[in-house]
Amino acid sequence: MSEDELYPLLKAYEGRSASASGIGKDLVNEPMIRHWCEVMGDRNPAYEGPDVIAPPTMLQAWTMGGLSGHTGRTGAHDELFALLDGAGFAAVVATDCEQEYRLPLRPGHRITFDSVIETVSPRKTTRLGAGYFVTTRMDIRADGELAGTHRFRILKYAPAAGMRPAPRRPRPVVNRDNAGFWEGVAQHRLLIQRCASCAKLRFPWLPGCGACGSPDWDTVEAEGEGTVYSYVVMHHPPFPAFAGSEGGREGAGPYAVGLVELAEGVRMVGNVIGVPYDKVRIGTPVRLEFFRADEDLELPVFRALAEGAG
Amino acid sequence: MSTNGTATRGPRAGDELPPLTVPITRTLIVAGAIASRDYQDVHHDAELAREKGSPDIFMNILTTNGLVGRYITDHFGPGAVLRRVAIRLGAPNHPGDTMTLTGTVTEVDGDTAVVRVVGANGLGHHVTGTVTVALPGEAVA
Structure with a gap:
């Protein structure tokens, strides 16, 4: 002015x-x-x-x-x-x-x-x-x-804007057992471990096969289709770094966290976006996306597909 | 009170006071705020201070005023009477910093001296000001 x-x-x-x-x-x-x-x-x-x-x-x-x-x-x-x-x-x-x-x-x-x-x-x-x-x-x-x-x-x-550092999400713990998963995320690929001995898929990443015990593995890339197997809605406490379930950058929720069953059969936890938190349902079809939270952190999230929402 | 010969002669314009170094601790800032009845959050709560654009808590003006007054009467002795203290704050006093007070006599008129005071910290001049002080008879002689 x-x-x-x-x-x-x-x-x-x-x-x-x-x-x-x-x-x-x-x-x-x-x-x-x-x-x-x-x-x-x-x-x-x-x-x-x-x-x-x-x-x-x-x-x-x-x-x-x-x-x-x-x-x-x-x-x-x-x-x-x-x-x-x-x-x-x-x-x-x-x-x-x-x-x-x-x-x-x-x-x-x-x-x-x-x-x-x-x-x-x-x-x-x-x-x-x-x-x-x-x-x-x-x-x-x-x-x-x-x-x-x-x-x-x-x-x-009026305090100058930008003096307060933007809140950041917690960092994932990356170690030699899961580094390959995060390398995949960086390339926008969601990698599922596959046992090299019995071919069973497993997620999250682990050093050995839960079925046969083999330490040998390779990966398959998820196609990205899935459905909500279960979910919770985070209301409180509000973490400023977390956006609402609509995927906006403003606000701290409430937001929906889904346990998503991928088409390949394994389940993983991730935010459900693209739909109000209270419209997420068991069975909602979702599709994988990669969400950049900040310059150092990218995460797989799941966008609800329109026909399943509501 | 002899550093600049004030015990043997009165102060003269141009006299410099010996410096006083004050470590700026978190405790000093908080204790100063409480002793001066100042509960503004920026003087005791670092998180709220940051929300208001400051990197940490900072010393309140009343504490600075008290330190300036002490600096002058430490030098001129208990018979000296403060008449006027006028200060302006610049760079804030944050925990971990050190402030060094220096003073220069700018004017002497009868039993009254005017001292220009500067308190410098790691960021610059925390305080600049002038103090008018009436001196006991023996100091002026």
């Missing part, structure tokens, strides 16, 4: 109150001062002992909502943020903090604060994504006396 239609709506909040008569959730107190100093590695003796003052840079901490959230914010603040959230600029990061300290804060001080939305910037493109800078200015009082001012700038942004 070249014309930013959102910006005039945001700019209208400049000058409006962001919080009125906010009250610090805790009185200024020594435990919070000590915890702060522990983190900062700050051994300044001014922050302990009988004449303890709070580190001035703690100013904002006394106004924080904590885990239970802010109270005392105005409708204007909430509306501005709801506008930004609704337009996709839901993430927040602080960029600037300017504080002036007039009075030292001491244990027992009751903190109150008022803040105003000073400015909202036009839309900016940042490394994190496009967004708007919102600057607020807060007056902080200790037992009613102005103790400091706090100007704060945040970026409300």
Whole structure:
């Protein structure tokens, strides 16, 4: 969008109150001062002992909502943020903090604060994504006396696309007993093992014949025709890497997993695609396809044939 | 507080403060967020931080502010009083990085000094800012 239609709506909040008569959730107190100093590695003796003052840079901490959230914010603040959230600029990061300290804060001080939305910037493109800078200015009082001012700038942004790596399906375990199967898949051939001694077909791939015990084998290529012998539908948990049964790349299901009996007589497990998950039935005729999940993974899947669906 | 002779003379414009190196551990980031009552998920939950475009959790601005304040009062001593701290964040402080704070006195007016502070990490300048500090009488003399 070249014309930013959102910006005039945001700019209208400049000058409006962001919080009125906010009250610090805790009185200024020594435990919070000590915890702060522990983190900062700050051994300044001014922050302990009988004449303890709070580190001035703690100013904002006394106004924080904590885990239970802010109270005392105005409708204007909430509306501005709801506008930004609704337009996709839901993430927040602080960029600037300017504080002036007039009075030292001491244990027992009751903190109150008022803040105003000073400015909202036009839309900016940042490394994190496009967004708007919102600057607020807060007056902080200790037992009613102005103790400091706090100007704060945040970026409300829409995380840049592609920052999150696309989820990938789990990788098959390939070993010397089944490597030939995956080599076949890479060539879009579904290979079934055949015992070189008794000619029995077997799937999945195994080092020896289950019928006669022979370790010798060759392969036959499946023609690709089959029917659903049985199936399950995966509803939960949703794995983002798995598409719905319609074969689309979006969404994580539900999707149908079929036990497909190939025309050659062996059965194998694979996704049933090309039909809604709840239309798959025992006996549905399917045809082999190869589905590329990502640049490193291709899988045999089974497309339901139209006349059998429904 | 003698590295640049502030015990024998007051600070002068151009004086450089000795650097302070701060290892940025996951623990420091989380402890700083909690001590400052900041429960934004990007400061403690790596998975949610990634969803918001960051490769990992990162230090919140309140912790950076506290470290800058400590850097100044460590140097000028417990009698120094912070009057103003203005910081801007750039490259985020992620776990495993190291931030080195450096400072240069840019202005001295009576008992008040202005120090330009830079905190650099492996990605660039995490923080740039200015601190105005009132100095105890003996440090100015």
